[in-house]
Amino acid sequence: MEIQEKDQDKSRKQKKKLWAALSFIIMILLLVGLFFAAVNIGSLKVSFSQLIRGLFVEYNDDVATVFDLRFPRIIISMLAGAAIAVSGVLFQAVLKNPLADPGIIGISSGAGFTAVIITAFTPTLFFFTPLFAFLGGVLAFFLVYTLSWKGGLSPLRIILVGVAVNAMFSGLSSALNSMSGGNMTGVASIVNGNITMKTWDDVKTLVPYVIVGLILAVVFAGKCNLLSLEDKTARGLGINVNTMRILISLAAVLLASISTAVAGAISFLGLIVPHIGRILVGSDHKALIPFSMLFGAFTFLLADTIGRTIAYPYEVSASIIMSVAGGPFFIILLRRSKKYAG
Secondary structure, X not given: OHHHHHHHHHHHHHHHHHHHHHHHHHHHHHHHHHHHHHHHOOOOOOOHHHHHHHHHOOOOHHHHHHHHHOHHHHHHHHHHHHHHHHHHHHHHHHHXXXXXXXXXXXXXXXXXXXXXXXXXXXXXXXXXXXXXXXXXHHHHHHHHHHHHEOOOEOHHHHHHHHHHHHHHHHHHHHHHHHHOOOOOOHHHHHHHOOOOOOOXXXXXXXXXXXXXXXXXXXXXXXXXXXXXXXXXXXXXXXXXXXXXXXXXXXXXXXXXXXXXXXXXXXXXXXXXXXXXXXXXXXXXXXXHHHHHHHHHHHHHHHHHHHHOOOOOOOOOOHHHHHHHHHHHHHHHHHXXXXXXXX
């Protein structure tokens, strides 16, 4: 009987590993397919062979135009999507709160507010905007963490305080946007989550910070698994729980902040992707974090692609698409979770 149960348990584990591997393969294929579809969506179209030839063999006017106008936007969508999704995974691990999302708990709005200040008043510091956004994200996280503490951290209290902090920083950013005239300047693009006019300079600004943040997330994957245990158990394994929470939180704030500084505040992406990721590849962060990178990149690129085609020739911001899709998801998740039913 015991042998049969062991065999069944082994079979279930093998099926989970096979399903996780299949999910990775399918997600990679979907992301590659969406990338080439996004490149070719618009008034100017180039075939796959034209694109490859124009990029690597000989100059082509159409390919050069696509390269300068669409590629930066696509790459920013993928990088920002990966960063925000992984940030959500890390926040959920640190706070032990499945509803944690950098947009919902105010991190993105805090980072966006400092980015707006730099863009509006000291545009010469453009390339340092992600660093200032990071400081704003840290400030927002500190506010949420301290104001939520009352003899411990309640998941529901974190969400409620986060919503209040998010509203405060969003209101301040909107006020600065109104003072700047409300046109589509750098300030407005951050406030509205608009990535229409992004260039290769924006890509160069985003890339190094995202790479550092994602590498840190992968390094911390094993520690995130330990944080899912009881604190006493984790300490018994030689882990300084509080220090590890702070370090992982800083990595999560970095990822959310740099994405907000370039792509604007995006809500619900860091909530949706980790939950679907856990269904597909499980709760092991060593698999969940890499999968969330791919799925986050795919989700945000899909939102941006839908946004620029659904009302063509006009555009709907990717942040609006994510809000429309993420709002019902958040409500369903809240209603299904017994932990928050009261």
